[in-house]
Amino acid sequence: MTNKKNKHQHMKSIIKVVILLFSISIFSQVEKIEPPFWWSNMKNPELQLVVYGNNIAKYDVSISDNIKIINVRKTENPNYQFITVSTENINPGNINITFSEKGKKIQTLAYEFKQRRENSSIRDGFDSSDAMYLIMPDRFANGNPNNDSTADTVEKADRTNPGGRHGGDIQGVIDHLDYINDLGFTSLWSTPLLEDNEPVYSYHTYAQSDLYKIDSRFGTNEDYKRLASEMHKRDMKLIMDYVTNHWGSKHWMIQDLPTKDWIHYWENGEKGFQRSSYRMSTQFDSNASQHDSHACMDGWFDTTMPDMNQSNPLLLKYITQNAIWWIEYADLDGFRVDTYSYNDKEAIAKWTKAIMDEYPNFNIVGEVWMHNQSQMAYWQKDSKVGAIDSFNSNLPSVMDFTLHDAVTVMFNEEEKWSWDKGMIRAYDNFTNDFLYPDINNILVFAGNHDTNRINEIYKSDINKYKLVMSLIATVRGIPQFYYGDEIGMLGDKNAKGDGDIRRDFPGGWQGDASNAFTAQGRTDSQNSYYNFTKKLFNWRKSKDVIHNGKTMQYVPQNNVYVYFRYNDSERVMVVLNNSTDAQSLELSRFAEMIKESKYGQEILSGNEIEFNGTLKVEAKSSMIIELK
Known part of the structure; x- marks a missing residue:
């Protein structure tokens, strides 16, 4: 009887546990x-x-x-x-x-x-006093080999695969902040660090699977916050690469859509996919058909990147709060927004305004990859071009892709005179500055993670590199520099794919044959690139006349381009001789800028320059002269 009672009690206990577990x-x-x-x-x-x-x-x-x-x-x-x-x-x-x-x-x-944080809302964003260093974290440095492959992500590390994960991480960036700072750069733009759980080609992290989580192969959320803290100790700024236009196909919300119109779903496409036409001009073309506008803005960027419908108010609120969450959590100093002009333009303007309302001194630069200054100016806040159709993006900064277009060809155009080639390309670019409402808040660059390496374009000609960087460092706007260019790194995406322009930085991995983070580990050629870059950008750090001064430029003659940056107290003369011959400049032409100055200090060579009628400039060389 006792045994039956015990068995009965035991069965009741089991049933209770089952009910509890079921509940x-x-x-x-x-x-x-x-x-x-x-x-x-x-x-x-x-x-x-x-x-x-x-x-x-x-x-x-x-x-x-x-x-x-x-x-x-x-x-x-x-x-x-x-x-x-x-x-x-x-x-x-x-x-x-x-x-x-x-x-x-x-x-x-x-x-x-x-x-x-105290004064969080009035944080200062990046501005024209900054110089920005761009890295792809998977390819920069591997500070923690233990997270190269992780249990919660699919793709594992394979450094032999140019399109695979290589193991660079947040700790690797922290380990080399002093290198970046010593080189003369005051801010860091890292391509995205949020989780990208695509089975292949996940290293670039533009197909994100969790917007609130750092990819475990890069580290943790706490590591990202620590990166910002370590940068702020060095008076440096951290810029997050934010993606509003598309998510990754493995995002948990994409796997179980909150609403069908959370993404742009194409009924005739396979699994809702139709590739974007990439014709961004349809965003403002007053003659554009709805069909063409739809094909650009609502098309998917790629098969693994569903196009998000920012006109859905629930989604718009979600990505707005997520952006603010990262600013507040990680103590960020700016955003670079990927494929900005592919978004629903009215919705992305609301997203941008909401962030800038919360942080009035913050800065956001949008990727507006266009080849016409008026079309790019359309996207900057308070643009008179945008006002034509009553549009205001609220976007403080845009990227100067037309200057990039010029930079990638003009230093190979070496004839003494041409109506439309050589240095006239730079001059013509700046003649359109009147289109921009805030000309100092433009991002200028020679290359980035999507373009051929500048030293590949110019076949490792260091003289041409010096001409390029002398221009980028001294014109109006915020210079952005791509990691590895300072050691002459090469890469040709047309011939070998994106992996070739995103090579591992030598010395970033244990066991690397060389370590370009140190002078001893660099070759003589690499040190020549490095030393020039360091001198140039460290000089720029303290030059308000470059950060906020006005520009006066002179029409190039004999493929020599001369412009001045000036304010009430200081003047800097920049001379770029793109000719294969030495040139002698008649200084009387520049009298309205030289004025009473008798001499100047050339900052690249350290030489004193006398203004005594003519100025000799060596072939394929630059001069940056502080007038005294």
Whole structure:
């Protein structure tokens, strides 16, 4: 009898455990809440919480501490709730979010509001006093070999594959911040670091699978925050590469769409895919057909990159809050926004404005890859070009792709005179500066992670490299420099693909045959590139006349281009001789800028230059002269 009773009790215990486990499986349904936490005292008091879990939409929601729920949006997908609350006057600490069914509590979750950093809202972004160093973190330096391959990501490290993961990471960047700083650069733009869990070609991280998580092969969220902290100790700025136009096909939301119109889904395409036409001019072409506009803006950037529908207000709020979350969490100093002009233009203008309203001194530069100055100027904040069709992007900065176009050809055009080739290309580019509402807030560059290496284009001719960089460092705007150019790194994407222009930096991996991070590890040729770059950009650091001065330029003669940067207290004369012959310049032509100056200091050579009628300039050489 006792044994039967014991068995009966044992069976009841087992049944209770089974019921409990069954209850947990039914009721513990919240898998994600995003943002994962927030801050008190934000300027915009409305916070949209995305709650995700199996069949979560059937529950009612309530929040403790008299937090006002503004709206609860349930979509056609029952696994989502979008809960908008007011955070006005909320204090740092935890609140409780309770889910219930017919009055019965099912699950209660704690949600945290953190204290903001002091003066967080008035942080200064990057500006024309900065010089920006661009890296691809997977190819820069491997500081932690233990995270080269990780259990939670599919693609594993294979350094023999030019298009594979090579193991560079955040720790590798931190380890070499002094190298970047000593070289003369004050800010760092890293291509994206968020998780990209595509099975192949994931190293570039533009097909992101989790917008709140650093890819574990790069490190952790805490590592990213530590990178910003270490940079700020060196008075350097961190710029995040933010992607609004597309996500990766493996993003958890793409796998279970909140709404069908979360992405641009093409009914006639395979799995909703149709490639963009890339005709960005349809964004502002007053004669464009709707068909062509749709084909550009709503087409996918690639098969693994679904095109996001920013006109969906839930998505727009999601990416706006995510961007603000990273600024606040990691203490960022700026954004570079990928493929900015492919977005829904009205929606991306709202996204940009929301960020700049929260951080008025922040800076955002958009990738507007166009080949006409008026078309690029259209996208800068307060553009008179954009005003023609009542559009204002609110975007503070754009990238000067037309200058890049000129830079990649003109130093190979060496004839003494040509109407439209050689240095006239640079001159003509700057004649259109009147189109831009904020000319000093333009990003100027010779190359980046999507273009052929500048030293490949100019066949390792260091004289041409010096001409290129003398220009980039002294014209209006913010110079951006691509890692490895300072050691003459080569790369030809046309012949060998993108991996060739994204080579590993020598010395960034244990066991590398050479270490270009040190003078001893560089070849004589590499040191020649490096030393020139270091002298030039360190000189630029303290030159307000370059950062914010005006420009006066002279029409090139004999393929020699002369311009001055000047303000009320200082003048700098820049001479670029693109000819294969030495040239003698009649200084009387530049009298309105030289004025009473009798001599100047040439900063590249250190020589004193007398202004005594003529100035001799060696073939294929540059001079940067501080007038005294």
